[in-house]
Amino acid sequence: MAGAPHPPIICTVDVVLLTLADGALQVLLARRDREPFNGVLALPGGYIHREDDQSARDAAVRVLADKAGVASPYLEQLETFSGPARDPRGWSLSVAYYALVPLTALPTPHAGVGLKPVDRLPSLPFDHRQIVDAAVQRVRAKSQYSSLPVHLCDERFTLPQLQAVYEAVLGESINKVSFRRKVDSLAMLEAIEGELEHGRANRPAQLYRLRREFRHALSMVDRGLNPRD
Amino acid sequence: MAGAPHPPIICTVDVVLLTLADGALQVLLARRDREPFNGVLALPGGYIHREDDQSARDAAVRVLADKAGVASPYLEQLETFSGPARDPRGWSLSVAYYALVPLTALPTPHAGVGLKPVDRLPSLPFDHRQIVDAAVQRVRAKSQYSSLPVHLCDERFTLPQLQAVYEAVLGESINKVSFRRKVDSLAMLEAIEGELEHGRANRPAQLYRLRREFRHALSMVDRGLNPRD
DNA sequence: CGAATAGTGTCTGTTAGACATTATCGA
DNA sequence: TCGATAATGTCTAACAGACACTATTCG
Numbered sequence: 001m002a003g004a005p006h007p008p009i010i011c012t013v014d015v016v017l018l019t020l021a022d023g024a025l026q027v028l029l030a031r032r033d034r035e036p037f038n039g040v041l042a043l044p045g046g047y048i049h050r051e052d053d054q055s056a057r058d059a060a061v062r063v064l065a066d067k068a069g070v071a072s073p074y075l076e077q078l079e080t081f082s083g084p085a086r087d088p089r090g091w092s093l094s095v096a097y098y099a100l101v102p103l104t105a106l107p108t109p110h111a112g113v114g115l116k117p118v119d120r121l122p123s124l125p126f127d128h129r130q131i132v133d134a135a136v137q138r139v140r141a142k143s144q145y146s147s148l149p150v151h152l153c154d155e156r157f158t159l160p161q162l163q164a165v166y167e168a169v170l171g172e173s174i175n176k177v178s179f180r181r182k183v184d185s186l187a188m189l190e191a192i193e194g195e196l197e198h199g200r201a202n203r204p205a206q207l208y209r210l211r212r213e214f215r216h217a218l219s220m221v222d223r224g225l226n227p228r229d
Numbered sequence: 230m231a232g233a234p235h236p237p238i239i240c241t242v243d244v245v246l247l248t249l250a251d252g253a254l255q256v257l258l259a260r261r262d263r264e265p266f267n268g269v270l271a272l273p274g275g276y277i278h279r280e281d282d283q284s285a286r287d288a289a290v291r292v293l294a295d296k297a298g299v300a301s302p303y304l305e306q307l308e309t310f311s312g313p314a315r316d317p318r319g320w321s322l323s324v325a326y327y328a329l330v331p332l333t334a335l336p337t338p339h340a341g342v343g344l345k346p347v348d349r350l351p352s353l354p355f356d357h358r359q360i361v362d363a364a365v366q367r368v369r370a371k372s373q374y375s376s377l378p379v380h381l382c383d384e385r386f387t388l389p390q391l392q393a394v395y396e397a398v399l400g401e402s403i404n405k406v407s408f409r410r411k412v413d414s415l416a417m418l419e420a421i422e423g424e425l426e427h428g429r430a431n432r433p434a435q436l437y438r439l440r441r442e443f444r445h446a447l448s449m450v451d452r453g454l455n456p457r458d
Numbered sequence: 459c460g461a462a463t464a465g466t467g468t469c470t471g472t473t474a475g476a477c478a479t480t481a482t483c484g485a
Numbered sequence: 486t487c488g489a490t491a492a493t494g495t496c497t498a499a500c501a502g503a504c505a506c507t508a509t510t511c512g
Contacts (some may be wrong), residue, residue, distance in 0.1 A: 160491070162488080177492095180492085202492085203489085203490060203491045205490080
């Protein structure tokens with residue numbers, strides 16, 4: 001039943017690394033150093049290495065370290081894109097991931113790597129535009145009901161800073177009292193006792209950090225049709 | 230830079246077909262007709278065919294038609310599972326999908342195909358147990374705030390029937406008035422004028438159907454941190 | 459008519475957003 | 486003391502859940 005031999009399916013990963021810079025969501029793009037699309041700005045990505053990688057996720061972690069110099073960010077599988085036409089080399093399949101990091105966790109911008117606002121993307125090769133759009137849509141959706149955006153903050157942050165991050169991601173202003181009530185109900189933060197953010201001409205703000213159990217999990221609000229509690 | 234030749238990564242799809250039978254979520258399992266695990270109950274799945282399939286989704290549709298005799302159900306990508314150990318043949322990657330169908334859309338049970346309650350699964354080969362669990366978790370989560378469970382109903386259904394479906398999926402009873410308010414706000418249904426469900430010793434119920442624009446999209450409730458409207 | 463379930467009106471406690479007030483800093 | 490922003494108290498409108506009531510069928 002085996003027909004004529006075919007070249008194998010090309011198996012890759014692509015990573016949408018998102019950060020907040022200049023008050024806007026930005027995606028990390030790297031200049032490609034090989035064909036196809038040599039020299040073109042694209043998502044960091046690469047082949048899955050059978051010999052090195054224990055999973056597609058491992059490949060994504062490796063790609064992020066190699067091409068962006070980023071270690072252990074918040075990383076989640078997004079979606080798998082596939083088909084005969086998305087890569088000029090042939091039938092291909094790419095497991096896409098998205099990563100969230102604070103701007104301070106990125107190495108100083110080096111040659112061939114840069115950030116671009118997700119709302120004003122340059123032309124991208126493959127179906128990378130579609131992948132970025134899917135990632136942004138996912139992040140905005142999950143930010144509406146979860147603690148996801150904390151991963152765009154530094155390790156220590158104030159509630160006004162966190163609110164500004166949510167507002168930048170969601171693209172709309174949030175009521176301060178409601179926001180604080182919601183954050184409180186998510187039970188994801190702990191105040192750092194005695195630590196305040198001084199330095200400006202006003203009352204200093206309490207510093208918080210993410211509680212341990214939420215460093216790689218999300219806290220979600222109850223919502224929708226289900227009875228609460 | 231190309232090292233020693235490796236056998237290619239095994240690219241497959243697996244489908245978690247869920248339906249509601251005997252008031253419980255059940256998954257369709259098919260007896261495998263080839264190695265590995267020949268003769269064992271497993272998720273319907275198979276290789277992605279470079280020559281036939283325009284995408285992994287196409288492969289999932291094909292597998293569902295071939296192994297379960299189901300055409301055009303609600304089908305959504307779940308997650309991609311990968312690694313060197315999940316398949317005894319070697320490093321493999323499976324794009325998992327989940328499908329929701331009403332029991333009436335399944336062909337009469339034939340040899341080697343059957344339904345099993347998701348809460349009392351038999352031992353499954355590969356990492357199929359993990360895949361089923363991920364699908365069930367996803368379906369339960371999305372059912373809390375979207376119209377997803379309507380795809381477990383027949384084309385025409387009453388509101389009490391729909392509520393029973395939600396309750397079976399979520400595993401808890403729902404307030405009738407709240408449920409109807411929520412369904413109304415989702416704006417996903419249209420009453421079938423003059424069509425009532427007769428036959429029992431009580432007031433007949435209005436029949437509804439899913440509005441066209443939601444046949445392959447979901448309606449979601451507002452929720453969480455974002456300001457409404 | 460009585461049992462049974464569909465569908466709706468209404469009351470009440472909870473919650474979200476608006477606004478005001480107090481707190482605490484630097485200059 | 487003043488300007489600025491953090492943090493919190495309070496009022497009100499919207500909403501969710503509970504309950505009761507009406508509607509409509511079969512037997």
